[in-house]
Amino acid sequence: MxxxxxxxxxxxxxxxxxxxxxxxxxxxxxxxxEPPAATDGSPSAPVVRESSHVLDDAGEGAVTVVEFLDFECEACGAFYPVVEDLREKYDGEITYVIRYFPLPGHLNSRNAALAAEAAAQQGRLDDMYRELFETQAEWGEAQESRADVFRGFAEQLGLDMPAYDKAVADPATTARIDVDFNDGQALGVNSTPTFYVDGEKLQLERFDDLENAINAAMEGR
Incomplete structure (x- = not known):
């Protein structure tokens, strides 16, 4: 060649x-x-939607606290009494919103969110929210479904059980949970609990960081 x-x-x-x-x-x-980030500095998803669940509503102009939570998350369980103390201390002064963020590594986190959402459809979200966190040690980290346990909570709360069962099985209920989860992912939430105060994401290092952020938001008004 x-x-x-x-x-x-x-x-x-x-x-x-x-x-x-x-x-x-x-x-x-x-x-x-990855999806392109917003070029104007705005978040890629709303921190609060019109459909978001409000546990405490202090009205227009109040400081708004949003928690992305996982009912099976031990850190969320540890923060639960802190949150409850703050809700009582600032009753009428802050609006408290919760959003579902069931972590894939927790087998029953989505089942718990389904139970909470089914209760929410009967106006009993706050009651189920408290029940799930106060009993977390009994069902958390289980390696099999605890949906029957959550159904038992619904019975104890006196919910309409046919309506509860229908809601848990309804794909629309799962879709409602996914709205929160997808918004959290778009916002950069990757762990729970993740808190926002007046739209600003907190970097938690101590339990009193949340209260300090609330006070700072109040003082800044």
Missing amino acids: KPAVKTAIITIAIAVVLIVGALIFVLVNQNSK
């Missing part, structure tokens, strides 16, 4: 390899690319 022909073949082979490599690179990056 003449040197010129051999050189041409090698050059073409190298070009083909480079082109194929470039195509693979582009395809891989297209598939793994």
